[in-house]
Each structure stands twice: as C-alpha cells, then as structure tokens.
Amino acid sequence: MLAHPAGTAYQLFAWGKAVEQAYGFRRVYLLAEDSGKVCGVFPLIDFRVPLLRKRLISLPYCDAGGILADSDAVAHALLDEALVSAREKGSDCLIRSVCPLSFAGNNQTEKVRMVLELPESSERLLAGLKSKLRSQIKKPVRDGLTVSMGTGELVPGFYQIFAENMRDLGSPVHSRRWIEAIVEMYGERIRVALVHTPDGTPAAAGILLLHSTTVTIPWASSLRRFNRLNPNMLLYWTFLAFAADNGFKRFDFGRSTPGEGTWLFKQQWGAVPQRLFWYEPKAAGEESSPIKEMEPTGPSKNRQLAAALWSRLPEAGANWLGPRIRKYISL
Structure with a gap:
C-alpha cells in the first residue's frame, strides 16, 4: 500500500x-x-x-x-x-x-480532493506563493504566535480545539478515543501540530498523515475568536513546510465542493482539484x-436548522453526545 x-x-x-x-x-x-x-x-x-x-x-x-x-x-x-x-x-x-x-x-x-504538487523545499514553496498569501503566513509569527509539532503529547490540546470548533460548526465531534487510536496506530506516520497565541492559549490544531510520497490532512481546526490572528494560516504553512522539507511530493488538502469556501481556501495555495x-x-x-x-x-433547510441548534448546545453536552452520534456517520 x-x-x-x-x-x-x-x-x-x-x-x-x-x-x-x-x-x-x-x-x-x-x-x-x-x-x-x-x-x-x-x-x-x-x-x-x-x-x-x-x-x-x-x-x-x-x-x-x-x-x-x-x-x-x-x-x-x-x-x-x-x-x-x-x-x-x-x-x-x-x-x-x-x-x-x-x-x-x-x-x-x-x-x-485538492492536491498540491510540492517543490523540493519550503523556501521554494514560499517563493512561489502570491505576495498577499506570504504576508498572511508571516503575520501570525510577527504577532507572536508559536507552533509546536509532535504526536501523542499534543492530542489533549488538539482535541480541545477540535471539539469546540465542531460544536461551533454545528456538527457532532468524533470521540477523543478515536483521535488517540489514530495517533497510536499511525505511529511514526503521523504528526500533530498546535498553534498558540502569545499568551499560550491554543488557537488552532491539525493532524497530518504521512504516506510514502503524499501527506494528507484529515482534520484542521481553528477557534473563531482568534480569527484576527490568522492561526489557521500558520498551521497550514507549518504542515506544508514540513512536507516540502522532508521530501514528500504531494500535499492532499482533503475533500471539497468546487466553488465553496474550503475549496477557495485550498486553491489559494496552488492546490488543484482531483x-x-x-x-x-x-x-x-x-x-x-x-x-x-x-x-x-x-x-x-433541515440540515442548516440542525446545525444551528447543535451549535447552541453547551460544550460539555455536545462533547458527551457528539461521539455517540458521530460513530454512526460514515463520512
């Protein structure tokens, strides 16, 4: 495989x-x-x-x-x-x-799925991006945001952001046990990244899966209250730079619907639809x-109503009920 x-x-x-x-x-x-x-x-x-x-x-x-x-x-x-x-x-x-x-x-x-062909280094990747995008990548660093990359030790921080973000989006969250199982089973073929604000508050997090030539990002989340700090841009750039500098040939941003917001976000990096x-x-x-x-x-309308109602649930309630529902949603 x-x-x-x-x-x-x-x-x-x-x-x-x-x-x-x-x-x-x-x-x-x-x-x-x-x-x-x-x-x-x-x-x-x-x-x-x-x-x-x-x-x-x-x-x-x-x-x-x-x-x-x-x-x-x-x-x-x-x-x-x-x-x-x-x-x-x-x-x-x-x-x-x-x-x-x-x-x-x-x-x-x-x-x-949106896929980006990677150059041989993050330096060349950065140079090939539009100036506006380069500025959006550099701004979080100038503003004092930091990023750490690891594996299982970052799961608690990842899940805190992931669960809150899914609740805000109006969608049931996967169980923490699922994330822990993914990290355990992939071993050396997984990376978890966590972006912190200058005061150390977790603001964005993601997971990267490593294949022989292609890396895939199944989950990435950022908290809305920190949008002005662009933690999501720093998160994605960290993963992209890691992939380019470690010899991977392609970056799979994951599934999108053509023309929608996530599609446009991924397209700005140079990713093309497959x-x-x-x-x-x-x-x-x-x-x-x-x-x-x-x-x-x-x-x-029914889905939008269900999402709106779910997003109003207390976080503790959403985190308890969400995994019990999410288990049975195959997509």
Whole structure:
C-alpha cells in the first residue's frame, strides 16, 4: 500500500485498526496474491448502524479508500469477492476511491480532493506563493504566535480545539478515543501540530498523515475568536513546510465542493482539484440504488436548522453526545 502510486494514507492498515479499536467496527481486508506476492488489497469496514441495513464501506470517516491493484483484472476480482461477502452478510457495499472503477457502476459524487504538487523545499514553496498569501503566513509569527509539532503529547490540546470548533460548526465531534487510536496506530506516520497565541492559549490544531510520497490532512481546526490572528494560516504553512522539507511530493488538502469556501481556501495555495469516485456497486442481478449517507452532502433547510441548534448546545453536552452520534456517520 505504501508502494502503489494511487495509495493514500487512509488505506494503510492503521486506519482500519483505529476504526476497530475506537468504534468496534470489524475490519474486512481482502488481499489478492500472485505466486506469494500481494498484487491487490481492498480495505473494508463492516459498518453497522442499529435498525438500518449493514454496509461494507471502503472506507468510513475519510474521503477515499477503495481498491489498490496491479491490474484491472485483480481489482475486478477483489470487488467480486467483496460483493459475495456483502451478500452473505446481508450488506450493501460502498466504495470511496481516488481512482475510477469502470466496472463498479456510475460515480455518485461531484466532490473533489485538492492536491498540491510540492517543490523540493519550503523556501521554494514560499517563493512561489502570491505576495498577499506570504504576508498572511508571516503575520501570525510577527504577532507572536508559536507552533509546536509532535504526536501523542499534543492530542489533549488538539482535541480541545477540535471539539469546540465542531460544536461551533454545528456538527457532532468524533470521540477523543478515536483521535488517540489514530495517533497510536499511525505511529511514526503521523504528526500533530498546535498553534498558540502569545499568551499560550491554543488557537488552532491539525493532524497530518504521512504516506510514502503524499501527506494528507484529515482534520484542521481553528477557534473563531482568534480569527484576527490568522492561526489557521500558520498551521497550514507549518504542515506544508514540513512536507516540502522532508521530501514528500504531494500535499492532499482533503475533500471539497468546487466553488465553496474550503475549496477557495485550498486553491489559494496552488492546490488543484482531483475528482473523487464513490460507488455503490451491485452484484449481477441486483437493482442499483443511489447512495444514501447519514450525513447529507448538500445544503438543506433541515440540515442548516440542525446545525444551528447543535451549535447552541453547551460544550460539555455536545462533547458527551457528539461521539455517540458521530460513530454512526460514515463520512
């Protein structure tokens, strides 16, 4: 999975292990071998929501999982085996991939991931940015903000910011146990960063996952009351500089909807959109149906109302209830 050119950090065994440890959903990883050599892998999670139909998902809680294979024939064989397993379990199958799978049906999302090709150093990266963006990067440092990078020791600070930010956005937060499991399972392939104001108050935080050539940022949060200090700009620059200076070739900013605010934020760094491919494949003879996510992907009055109500919850209440709901939202 590290050597495959289309591989992502999510497809490493660490992600599935963290899902199993934190939330109790079982891993169903399919491997294809040729003469004793692995030639394909299909990471899946047996995702079960009470009172709803079961699903084999590749993968939950992220943009992309999907099949990694040396050929279309191997990929097709892995998908066939997954559909057999799904049918035996009475489950649907849902694939989120960075690669098109022509034999899996029609792509059912317009989402993209924003990816930046990195130069060989942070110095060259900085020089290639527009002057306004360079000023926004330097301003937090001039104003006395500091940033630290580490791993597990920064989880408490990260989670404090993450939980408050998710509540303010009106969205249930993942459990702290989930974040701790991710950090534990990825080991040396993860970095946590924390930005502090001049008086030492945590203002922004993020997590970076390291693949062989590509780094991915699954979560980044900043607190609204510190927006004037631009801690988010310093956070992203810290990750980008780290990636460029450590020989990584690409920076994956994560999922966005073209034209929306997060898309524009990522585009300003030079990131370009790459389509995501989401499928709900069916075995021969089964009737196709559209993907139905527990978390809607587009704006709606009901969703906006739910988010507004959630953002008014006391933080302690949101942090207690949020993880109990978030576990069952696969996206």
